[in-house]
Amino acid sequence: MGDPHPAPRGPGSTGVPGEVPGATGPQYPEAARPAKVLIVEDQPELQRALRINLRARQYEVLTARTGREALALAASQPPDAVILDLGLPDIDGTEVIVELRRWYRAPIIVLSGRTSPGDKIGALDVGADDYVTKPFAMAELLARLRAALRRDEGDVANDQPRQVVIGHWSVDLVAHLVTHVDAGAGEEAAEVESPQTPQTLRLTPTEWRILELLVQRPGQLVGSAQILSGVWGPGFQQRTNYLRFHMARLRRKLEDNPARPRHLLTEPGMGYRYQP
Numbered sequence: 001m002g003d004p005h006p007a008p009r010g011p012g013s014t015g016v017p018g019e020v021p022g023a024t025g026p027q028y029p030e031a032a033r034p035a036k037v038l039i040v041e042d043q044p045e046l047q048r049a050l051r052i053n054l055r056a057r058q059y060e061v062l063t064a065r066t067g068r069e070a071l072a073l074a075a076s077q078p079p080d081a082v083i084l085d086l087g088l089p090d091i092d093g094t095e096v097i098v099e100l101r102r103w104y105r106a107p108i109i110v111l112s113g114r115t116s117p118g119d120k121i122g123a124l125d126v127g128a129d130d131y132v133t134k135p136f137a138m139a140e141l142l143a144r145l146r147a148a149l150r151r152d153e154g155d156v157a158n159d160q161p162r163q164v165v166i167g168h169w170s171v172d173l174v175a176h177l178v179t180h181v182d183a184g185a186g187e188e189a190a191e192v193e194s195p196q197t198p199q200t201l202r203l204t205p206t207e208w209r210i211l212e213l214l215v216q217r218p219g220q221l222v223g224s225a226q227i228l229s230g231v232w233g234p235g236f237q238q239r240t241n242y243l244r245f246h247m248a249r250l251r252r253k254l255e256d257n258p259a260r261p262r263h264l265l266t267e268p269g270m271g272y273r274y275q276p
């Protein structure tokens, strides 16, 4: 996946790479959005400094001053990472972590003036990924953020599936590889390899992101707006045509019978569901 923080691209500025020979009709943009970071900090100067520094590095930035504001924002526009002060005007930052961790799996980095080991352990125990004490060097915080995002990208969270089987394809969400189930990994497979049957399949970055969102919630309905904002970013929640296009392509690639999918299901008017 190369650079995790590519510069934003506007809708329509790029088309789908020509992997479907002779494809005609409208072109739909591939996802290429910067990582979204929620900054929760009640001190205005510090919030501003963080915002400026993150934006300068192409992150999309959301800011909240209070714990409740942070929880509401995270729910409506799920960020890729949270930078969280513990001393907030309403609820304690530790409580924000507890609430977030009920559903939120991406990195939370605590930024706090509390330096006692007990405070650090407390925050890490309830689900923070890292702890940076104030005063801090901006370069260090940015490095920790990059590391947390990288870990998260390769991780897909500990209790999430790392490999799923869809039709005749084994999908490795960590290695980003799709291999034919019959191909196996042994030497035998190499011998029976036939030029007619492709042994691997290429998915586009957009297809990976959609697939990840779905298979991380096996059996659950995932709303179209959630997938669209998660994959393309805010402002794309209504572009259900993008999603239909890419879902159809995913099914053509993965399902045995794309017309009657068994794993990548549509819930009309609502969203999609991955059925293991």
Ligand code: CA
Pocket: 041, 042, 043, 085, 086, 087, 088
């Ligand atoms: Ca504070």
